[in-house]
Amino acid sequence: MSDSRPTLLLVDDTATNIDVLVGILRDDYRLRVALDGITALKIVEQSPPDLILLDIMMPQMDGLEVCRRLKQDPRFAEIPVIFVTALGEVEDEAKGLAVGAVDYISKPVNAAVVRARVATHLNLFSQAQHLESLVQKRTSELEQTRLHIIQCLGRAAEYKDNETGYHVIRMSHFAHRLAKAAELPEHFCSLLLNAAPMHDIGKIGIPDQILKKQARLDSGEWTVMRQHPALGADILGQLDSELMQMASRIALSHHERWDGNGYPNRLKGEEIPIEGRIVAIADVFDALTSERPYKHAWSVDDTLAQIASERGRQFDPELVDLFLPLEPELVAIRQRYQDNQAVAQGQRLG
Template sequence: MKLDTLELLGHSSESVLGSNDRLELLLTTAHILVIDDEPMNLTLITGMLHFAGYRSVTTLRDARELEGRLQSGHPDLVILDLHMPHRDGFDVITALQPWIVAEHLPVLVVSGDISADARRRALALGARDFLTKPFDLTEMTLRVRNQLETRLLYQDVRKQNRALRETVHGRTVELEETRIEMLERLAMAAEYRDDNTSRHTERVGAVSAHLAAALGLHPDEARLIRRASALHDVGKIGIPDALLRKPSRLTDDEMAVMRTHTTIGASILGGSHALLLQLAEVIAISHHERWDGMGYPRKTAGADTPLVGRIVAVADAFDAVTNDRPYRRALSLRDGIGEMAAHRGTQFDASVVDALLRINSTLDHHTI
């Protein structure tokens, strides 16, 4: 069985999110494929998965048989060794890329290769996570569940997109609201992986709305920006946990992967007729652009970057420096304001930084 069976059963992750029923459905419907040339490893991993309650687990010792196995059905998660005879894990990830891209198929690499090059290469090819051998069984179980939860949420969003294309005009507004709610939950899931408090998006939305008001935008526009900006990092759902929670600064290769969250987010949010999601798409693709043109992904400069993107860029960076991150401690609000002012006119739009200085006294991350 596959996770799509949830739809046939009349269930969605929305209706059972956080419930025991949802976990039971996940355990009974998710299909996991384990690829490793070592029988002992296959026995260990499948035993751990069965002990955790997963009913549908299949194994493959010879990776050359992958395509034939896929003809009988696609898995919901692939657990993959890297170094195997005849066909290595890198080639397997490459072969799986059509499903990784089109179906958000998660690949969890489990390898004895601890080299940084192996990790970078696997993640760059499309693996969602990387675990080194010997591994902790509890950690393995949690990572497997996290990848399946993410895939389930992603499939719900795809289902909403499909329903939107097929529905009559009279139901468009209702379905868009449902899609917005699913995207907001997807954004919360992505944020929880990067911020244990899951309040980063909430704070960025509040500061963005204050900035919009200070810049003279209509209150309705400020409220819309507050809600849309909460989706700015939804693309991080496609970034491996190993990068999101890395306790040190990212390498250049890892940063290149991390930066794809902007285009992933815009892709997830795109194609909507709802003004909120259209605005959220613009924010997702533009909130890491810089005033001097040295940002990403499009390297737009000055006013070529939409105002909402420039607003959220300041709000996002301000929240980042004034809250703890895995690789550094938070600055005080006063020092955070100073940090923003130091990049006025280079990284950030001077008018937006000036607006931040004007609302300085109203900012309190405990009450936003």
């Protein structure tokens, strides 16, 4: 049967002091010992304990330095450290607490005090971990709800257009994969995955007779259609969050062109935000490889050839060079998020 008792690490350069602590604590806890700070750190690295009782005055590396190093390592920073030392001045205690210790016991130790302090801080540590678990669970639930709302916002625009049900999901994954290929920071890539589905939200403000027109738009209609990036940026830019601000920039810039002939602001080259340049490629790739009421789906090879032909004109040339080799992953994403038969027959996903 496994021993479920908490594990304590006892650190002191004097074996007699270790023996005293072992005699006090061995009935209630699993114990590990170290006679110096360097060994203590190695033990923590191999098998982190639930609590550490740590002497201050030790050769080579004193207890203050051991505690400082533990608190600087995110893996071990939350382990409670109680100093057990003959240093008894107020300033000594203050130094110990300043480096991250939770308590301070003076030598010679009192058995009842040691047991009480250890039990108290193990309970506090356990409660803190439980609360952290609850917070993480709640945060995850809120994140899932937020992402669902974001996808719904993206699909809301599709009800006004001829897009298919999984377009916003596919293109957001294409964009995410391209961002990773560009070696952009992980946090940026995650934001992009969640912001990209809202790129066309501005189409909500475009009249149906323009969005759903089967024939070519005339110049006046194109003028109205080209308002949707600014409308989307206005809708999304009202919220002062990192995610919504990125979504707003994407909405405003994903129809800009590398050569400066895009809209609405005729931005050129790196004037276009990197997230807008990425989504421009992902959006076109999914649009061309998807069937619409007014066109057949292009093959992946033909679509990639078209994107390559627009290298340095419509699209950022460096991003195109990174996108083309991703073909196997792009195909896998398309297969994972295929539009169902109902959508293919003209119905919309809810």
